[in-house]
Amino acid sequence: MKYLSLIVRSLFRSRLRTVLTLLFITLSVFLVALMQGFLGTIDALTTSAASGSRLVVQDKASFTNVIPESYGNFLRAQPEVEAVTQFQWFGGEYKDPKNFFANFAVQKDTYLRVYREEAGLDSLPPEQVRDFLMDGNGCAVGKSLADKYGWKLGDVIPLRSPIFDMTVRLNVRAIFKGKRQSDEQALIFDLKQIQEAVPWMKGRVGSFVVRVKNGRDIPKLSERIDRNFANASPETLSMSENAFNLNMMKMFGDFGTMLHSITSAVLVAILIVTASTMAMMIRERSTQIAVMRALGFTTGRVMSLLLAEGLLLSLLGGLLGVGLAMAVAKVTAGLASAVLPWMADFYIQPDTLMLCLVCTLALGLLSTFIPAYQASRKPIVEALRAL
Amino acid sequence: MNGEPIIRLTGLAKSYYRGTLEIPVLTGIDLEIPRGGYYALMGPSGSGKTTLLNLLAGIDRPTGGELEVCGYRLNDFDDNELAGWRATNVGFIFQNYNLIPVLNAYENIELPLLLTDLSRAQRKEKVLEALELVNLTDRMHNYPRQLSGGQEQRVAIARAIVHDPDLIVADEPTGALDAKNAEEVLNLIQHLNEELGKTIVMVTHDPKAAHHAHIQIHLEKGVLDRTVEVHELPHQEPIVKGHAIH
Numbered sequence: 001m002k003y004l005s006l007i008v009r010s011l012f013r014s015r016l017r018t019v020l021t022l023l024f025i026t027l028s029v030f031l032v033a034l035m036q037g038f039l040g041t042i043d044a045l046t047t048s049a050a051s052g053s054r055l056v057v058q059d060k061a062s063f064t065n066v067i068p069e070s071y072g073n074f075l076r077a078q079p080e081v082e083a084v085t086q087f088q089w090f091g092g093e094y095k096d097p098k099n100f101f102a103n104f105a106v107q108k109d110t111y112l113r114v115y116r117e118e119a120g121l122d123s124l125p126p127e128q129v130r131d132f133l134m135d136g137n138g139c140a141v142g143k144s145l146a147d148k149y150g151w152k153l154g155d156v157i158p159l160r161s162p163i164f165d166m167t168v169r170l171n172v173r174a175i176f177k178g179k180r181q182s183d184e185q186a187l188i189f190d191l192k193q194i195q196e197a198v199p200w201m202k203g204r205v206g207s208f209v210v211r212v213k214n215g216r217d218i219p220k221l222s223e224r225i226d227r228n229f230a231n232a233s234p235e236t237l238s239m240s241e242n243a244f245n246l247n248m249m250k251m252f253g254d255f256g257t258m259l260h261s262i263t264s265a266v267l268v269a270i271l272i273v274t275a276s277t278m279a280m281m282i283r284e285r286s287t288q289i290a291v292m293r294a295l296g297f298t299t300g301r302v303m304s305l306l307l308a309e310g311l312l313l314s315l316l317g318g319l320l321g322v323g324l325a326m327a328v329a330k331v332t333a334g335l336a337s338a339v340l341p342w343m344a345d346f347y348i349q350p351d352t353l354m355l356c357l358v359c360t361l362a363l364g365l366l367s368t369f370i371p372a373y374q375a376s377r378k379p380i381v382e383a384l385r386a387l
Numbered sequence: 388m389n390g391e392p393i394i395r396l397t398g399l400a401k402s403y404y405r406g407t408l409e410i411p412v413l414t415g416i417d418l419e420i421p422r423g424g425y426y427a428l429m430g431p432s433g434s435g436k437t438t439l440l441n442l443l444a445g446i447d448r449p450t451g452g453e454l455e456v457c458g459y460r461l462n463d464f465d466d467n468e469l470a471g472w473r474a475t476n477v478g479f480i481f482q483n484y485n486l487i488p489v490l491n492a493y494e495n496i497e498l499p500l501l502l503t504d505l506s507r508a509q510r511k512e513k514v515l516e517a518l519e520l521v522n523l524t525d526r527m528h529n530y531p532r533q534l535s536g537g538q539e540q541r542v543a544i545a546r547a548i549v550h551d552p553d554l555i556v557a558d559e560p561t562g563a564l565d566a567k568n569a570e571e572v573l574n575l576i577q578h579l580n581e582e583l584g585k586t587i588v589m590v591t592h593d594p595k596a597a598h599h600a601h602i603q604i605h606l607e608k609g610v611l612d613r614t615v616e617v618h619e620l621p622h623q624e625p626i627v628k629g630h631a632i633h
Contacts, residue, residue: 291479294446297474
């Protein structure tokens with residue numbers, strides 16, 4: 001501790017340069033934390049335990065096509081199946097196209113069984129469940145979504161869908177709390193509303209979601225379903241819900257490879273910039289370092305002090321960077337969840353924070369080591385002569 | 388004054404190497420300096436006086452001969468042992484003061500004490516004593532850039548004595564000062580010698596500065612040329628082997 005003042009003041013000897021380097025590290029760590037946090041969020045989305053017990057059955061050609069409702073009979077008859085629900089993306093807009101959120105038309109009773117965790121069925125008051133099931137125009141909305149638009153039970157919500165060119169007027173009958181923020185970003189209502197209003201939707205659904213008794217049965221069940229409809233029109237494509245979510249993500253590009261590549265590039269940039277700054281800082285002070293060694297500071301002690309400067313610089317940058325990333329992630333989650341519901345779960349995971357800090361400290365140490373080693377071993381007489 | 392010399396050099400030699408080419412800087416230096424002596428090393432540029440001072444201070448290593456300072460044979464020490472030895476036995480005064488610019492006067496003086504086991508309070512007591520000695524108590528919070536050259540050198544002197552070393556080495560301590568400040572600094576160094584009993588070895592070009600010393604040692608092309616007694620060494624005749632005192 002008695003050297004702390006010396007370390008801090010030496011580090012900020014050239015204030016502008018140190019502050020600029022600190023800003024660079026902060027922004028770099030911020031970027032890395034944000035990107036890795038984003039990947040972590042996607043990873044959580046595609047590996048959730050509940051999703052692991054569900055499989056999605058869709059048109060083989062495209063998930064935007066519809067499939068016959070009658071396919072559900074075969075699905076329900078399979079011994080591994082616990083429940084089957086029907087699903088259709090509605091894409092409705094509330095009052096204004098800007099008010100966009102996830103809204104699905106579903107088979108209501110089976111939806112609550114298949115998505116009991118996401119719909120918070122355990123905590124949903126029975127009278128709300130009953131009202132939701134009984135009212136043909138009833139809808140259930142996530143609490144976050146209801147809070148956002150100020151909806152209360154009994155409110156009427158008009159939703160206009162450009163896809164089906166229709167408007168539904170839905171009564172809020174249930175407000176559910178999900179396990180995750182993203183679960184509460186959706187609105188669900190009865191699929192019959194679309195099937196009755198849109199001729200080409202009669203007897204058809206967007207997809208089926210099947211809940212299985214044991215998640216391990218998903219591969220063989222998927223294979224069996226697709227084999228059964230192999231010669232039908234349309235053919236099906238079945239996959240675990242996690243795989244389905246992953247495919248949806250991949251539609252936006254290969255995030256993983258792209259973000260990992262950027263992360264690597266940013267880390268290398270931190271190393272180069274910090275090494276350059278520390279090398280300059282240490283070279284400028286070679287005479288001072290020689291004086292300290294003449295006074296009796298051993299090479300080990302001098303090196304420790306210099307390494308401590310590098311560590312302090314990277315620690316400050318790392319902390320500021322992850323702090324900024326956490327704040328931005330929180331704001332982003334709030335804003336982006338309106339368009340991408342799963343973004344409501346966006347946050348910087350603790351292991352990502354630790355990874356960022358450890359990487360930054362390691363880079364700080366690495367970038368300081370060589371100049372510190374050279375400076376602490378340069379002959380004192382030679383360094384003094386350089387004055 | 389103690390009869391045992393604080394510095395004993397026997398056949399001391401130092402050479403630098405450029406590739407395989409040996410460039411001798413000092414050869415066959417035999418010298419004994421008594422405890423409490425004030426010696427000025429003089430000679431033209433390249434005569435080896437600074438090299439000799441560096442060897443005495445333990446910041447350079449001889450390539451031949453014996454080097455014994457403050458009772459230790461420095462030839463045997465590794466780098467860490469030398470550092471520990473310097474921290475206890477030697478105080479440095481440089482021509483350009485060499486204060487740490489990010490530390491104020493107080494903190495600069497405290498620097499050698501950070502290497503000791505002294506508590507914060509004990510360190511403070513010693514720093515304040517040193518500041519008082521150089522008459523800069525009122526400037527203790529000033530940074531080097533806020534001090535004049537003379538004041539900076541006085542801070543450097545305080546730093547050199549704060550840990551109470553036996554030997555103080557000074558390399559052209561007045562080289563960067565005007566006449567008035569130079570005189571003040573020389574008086575201060577003389578005070579360290581006369582009142583505190585510190586052994587002083589000072590490299591200088593300046594005959595006026597050298598006149599403050601008891602003994603002037605003149606080097607010429609890396610060998611001891613002559614030794615001049617300026618003032619009588621207190622209580623004891625100087626011990627300079629192999630050279631007559633003029």
